[in-house]
Amino acid sequence: MKIKTLIPAFSLLLLMSCKTTTNNITYFQDLDNLAANSGDSINYAPKIVPDDELSISVSGVDPNAVAVFNMPLSSYLTPGETSVNITPALHTYLVDSQGNIDFPVLGKISVGGMTRSELTDLITKKLTTYVKDPIVTIQIRNFKVSVLGEVTKPGTVSVPNERLSVLDAIGMAGDLTIYGNRKNVLLIRDNGGKKEYHRFDLTSIESLNSPYYYLQQNDVLYVEPNKARKGNAKYSQSQQFNISLASTVISAISVLASLAIALLVK
CATH class of the missing domain: 3.30.1950.10 (wza like domain)
Incomplete structure (x- = not known):
């Protein structure tokens, strides 16, 4: 009876874990709460600056x-x-x-x-x-932005027109990796020799209404790593291999144990 009771509890914990992971990687989770007219249109036209x-x-x-x-x-x-x-x-x-x-x-x-x-x-x-x-x-002619950090293809991207949004730049960089922190994407902008900083929470629809949503030439987007990536960075390559191997073995043992339990319950 104890085994039968533990199986549903274990399943519930697994589902809760999956839900938490999904909440960390899904964009615009509050989209259904967006009003029909969510604000004024944003002027995306870039200003001409020195060295253009x-x-x-x-x-x-x-x-x-x-x-x-x-x-x-x-x-x-x-x-x-x-x-x-x-x-x-x-x-x-x-x-x-x-x-x-x-x-x-x-x-x-x-x-x-x-x-x-x-x-x-x-x-x-x-x-x-x-x-x-x-x-x-x-x-x-030299309109470009840089996308760095946890994206598939970090680097500098050239822009053929004036309209480039945060999502456009991320898309040109191949999207965020699974290790990218979607709740803390940093924008760095040079405005007349002074640095401006803005952070986007891409899990919230409010990021689309930000006055920084459309990028200017020479902007830099930095996607910081999430906790999982930071944790992995503490280990060397060999240690990561050992951890990965151990994780695989534990998973295999867990599957075998589950099968054994299922047979015993029968």
Whole structure:
């Protein structure tokens, strides 16, 4: 009778353990509690900062009139090569430490702190003095973020557009590993030379409403290890192998014991 009583109790403990593990790895567990209109939309447009590389092209009805405002295409030698075999590329404008660029004819333009659309409007307005109906196209060429820690593919990812969320970056890094602490994902941002820090709890839907949810260029996301990973880090590789082997043996003995108990109960 005691054995029959212990089996359900053991099963209950096992189910509770599984539930606890699931709660640690499931994203947005309170999704059902999200209101239909959960807040205002977040402006994700990144601000132009020093050391950004901008490609700026100008087009118009008269190609000759806009030619002076476009940097020439150039080809570069690859280190170690003796011939140019690279497709010509458009020069980029490097934003200096004061947030300025030097633009043909227009001279020095202060661009720091502006969004791409704001700078587009500014240059378009300045060009109307020289060109009829100019069309200005601007792109931030070095938009990248780094995702480090407990993700499948840690490293730096390049962003082809301006809209990159925390989930986008994590997805590009191959998602968090089973050892990633989903309740404590750290964002590090450089804002005018000052560091900003923000932490996301990816098990809560509130992280989607954070003003930091959309990333800026050069942001760093760090996924810290959970308690299981920190515990494993205390042991050497050989010790981890021994522990893993011991765990396998214990599991096998447990299965055999369960079978023996089941046969005895019958």
